[in-house]
Amino acid sequence: xxxxxxxxxxxxxxxxxxxxxxxVKIVIGILVMEYAVNLFLIMxxxxxxxxxxxxxxTCLEPTTGQITASxxxxxxxPLPQALVLTAIVISLGSLALMIxxxxxxxGKYGTFDITQIRRLKG
Amino acid sequence: xxxxxxxxxxxFIIIAAIIAVETDxxxxxxxxxxxxxxxxxxxxxxxxxxxxxxxxxxVEVLGLIILIRATIARDLTFITGDREFFGLVVSIVIIxxxxxxxxxxxxxxxxxxxxxxxxxxDAASQTYIxxxxxxxxxxxxxxxxxxxxxxxxxxxxxxxxxxxxxxATVIMRQKPKKLLEExx
Amino acid sequence: xIQEGKIPxxxxxxxxxxxxxxxxxxxxxxLFGIYIxxxxxxxxxxxxxxxxxxASSYVLLMLAFGREFVEENLSLPLASKxxxxxxxxxxxxxxxxxxxxxxxxxxxxxxRYGQPLELLSAGTIPLSNIAIGLKVGAxxxxxxxxxxISCKGKECRYE
Numbered sequence: 001x002x003x004x005x006x007x008x009x010x011x012x013x014x015x016x017x018x019x020x021x022x023x024v025k026i027v028i029g030i031l032v033m034e035y036a037v038n039l040f041l042i043m044x045x046x047x048x049x050x051x052x053x054x055x056x057x058t059c060l061e062p063t064t065g066q067i068t069a070s071x072x073x074x075x076x077x078p079l080p081q082a083l084v085l086t087a088i089v090i091s092l093g094s095l096a097l098m099i100x101x102x103x104x105x106x107g108k109y110g111t112f113d114i115t116q117i118r119r120l121k122g
Numbered sequence: 123x124x125x126x127x128x129x130x131x132x133x134f135i136i137i138a139a140i141i142a143v144e145t146d147x148x149x150x151x152x153x154x155x156x157x158x159x160x161x162x163x164x165x166x167x168x169x170x171x172x173x174x175x176x177x178x179x180x181v182e183v184l185g186l187i188i189l190i191r192a193t194i195a196r197d198l199t200f201i202t203g204d205r206e207f208f209g210l211v212v213s214i215v216i217i218x219x220x221x222x223x224x225x226x227x228x229x230x231x232x233x234x235x236x237x238x239x240x241x242x243x244d245a246a247s248q249t250y251i252x253x254x255x256x257x258x259x260x261x262x263x264x265x266x267x268x269x270x271x272x273x274x275x276x277x278x279x280x281x282x283x284x285x286x287x288x289x290a291t292v293i294m295r296q297k298p299k300k301l302l303e304e305x306x
Numbered sequence: 307x308i309q310e311g312k313i314p315x316x317x318x319x320x321x322x323x324x325x326x327x328x329x330x331x332x333x334x335x336x337l338f339g340i341y342i343x344x345x346x347x348x349x350x351x352x353x354x355x356x357x358x359x360x361a362s363s364y365v366l367l368m369l370a371f372g373r374e375f376v377e378e379n380l381s382l383p384l385a386s387k388x389x390x391x392x393x394x395x396x397x398x399x400x401x402x403x404x405x406x407x408x409x410x411x412x413x414x415x416x417x418r419y420g421q422p423l424e425l426l427s428a429g430t431i432p433l434s435n436i437a438i439g440l441k442v443g444a445x446x447x448x449x450x451x452x453x454x455i456s457c458k459g460k461e462c463r464y465e
Binding site: 002008011013016020027035042045048055056075076077078079081085086089090094095102 | 124128129132133135136139140142143148151152155158159162165166169170171172173174177178181184185188189192193210213214217220221224225228231234235236237238239240246247250251252254255261262263264267268272275276279282283286287289290293294
């Protein structure tokens with residue numbers, strides 16, 4: 001059921017990116033799709049009653065210095081978190097690129113409306 | 123108790139997304155995107171991912187500043203209407219079919235709360251958790267994954283960020299056009 | 307083409323209260339960003355989050371004092387040089403792994419110094435965190451500086 005709600009968020013973003021006429025609304029739709037994908041990846045690695053994947057002194061055996069079995073059995077997955085960490089920063093870079101295209105188009109045509117941008121050379 | 127918090131936060135995020143998509147005023151739309159990012163950061167905190175929660179909230183604040191500075195200082199903040207009717211109906215029907223087909227896929231995944239790597243014996247995550255501290259020496263397992271076990275992905279991410287920032291700088295350049303005329 | 311237009315009062319920076327508080331708070335934000343970068347291998351955080359925090363302290367200055375004040379202190383060519391320096395540092399760590407260890411990007415300092423769970427440990431991971439933090443911070447400051455342009459119709463000026 002939480003997976004279905006996350007997919008509903010993705011579909012809302014897809015609807016906004018396909019149907020709307022204003023250029024900034026299309027950018028907002030792409031941004032909502034990126035949020036939904038990051039949320040879904042982290043939800044895949046969750047374990048009920050789990051702990052964060054960070055080791056401190058309470059997770060090591062006091063005599064040998066090895067990792068306790070309870071930590072191995074209750075830790076959540078660190079691999080999707082590593083993938084999502086870079087994806088969040090890349091989405092900021094792509095947002096900057098999209099907004100710079102919007103600003104340049106507004107400076108040249110005077111509007112954000114994509115049905116009025118029809119000339120190929122200006 | 124945890125599941126109730128997840129459902130409340132997901133409902134908050136979906137309501138904010140619907141408002142962001144449907145409203146006419148661009149300022150309300152941008153503020154609702156901020157609400158989505160904030161709710162997402164709280165979700166990451168309750169999903170036991172503190173690294174991601176810190177990164178998400180600071181990136182979302184900077185993204186809001188970029189969006190507001192670039193669009194609200196313009197003249198036009200009200201937008202009108204959708205596209206023509208036939209294209210609208212076909213798009214909505216196709217998106218609805220995609221949604222229904224996608225729901226079927228989630229029945230093949232394990233239930234929410236049982237991680238996939240605990241069912242597969244030679245998954246990569248088992249090695250990262252059991253041998254991460256003794257092979258890399260870092261206590262933060264996520265940092266050891268992105269900077270030691272999978273450092274190529276970080277190199278690729280640095281390249282992508284570099285390229286997109288150069289692209290944005292080149293598009294916004296204010297060079298006069300006299301350079302082409304001087305060559306003649 | 308930068309047009310000389312009439313700039314209204316509130317555009318170039320904010321009131322005196324905001325300027326005073328911003329000049330005190332920016333030091334705390336930079337200190338917090340450096341803490342998140344350096345302790346990235348022991349507590350949550352790392353290079354990416356710390357770099358974005360460093361960039362946001364300069365963005366705070368840009369919003370409170372106006373664009374020209376910040377551009378005198380950290381100009382566009384200097385920010386882009388810092389960005390390239392961070393990326394070059396990260397690539398150098400990878401090549402040094404190849405020279406000293408035999409494989410590209412291997413952690414070649416992993417048992418040379420320190421014990422686990424202390425500040426000086428984990429080989430090349432703190433050095434990579436510092437390089438990534440510098441790179442991400444300089445990149446995002448550069449792009450926010452470049453995007454602060456306002457256009458009315460076809461005339462564009464920086465504000």
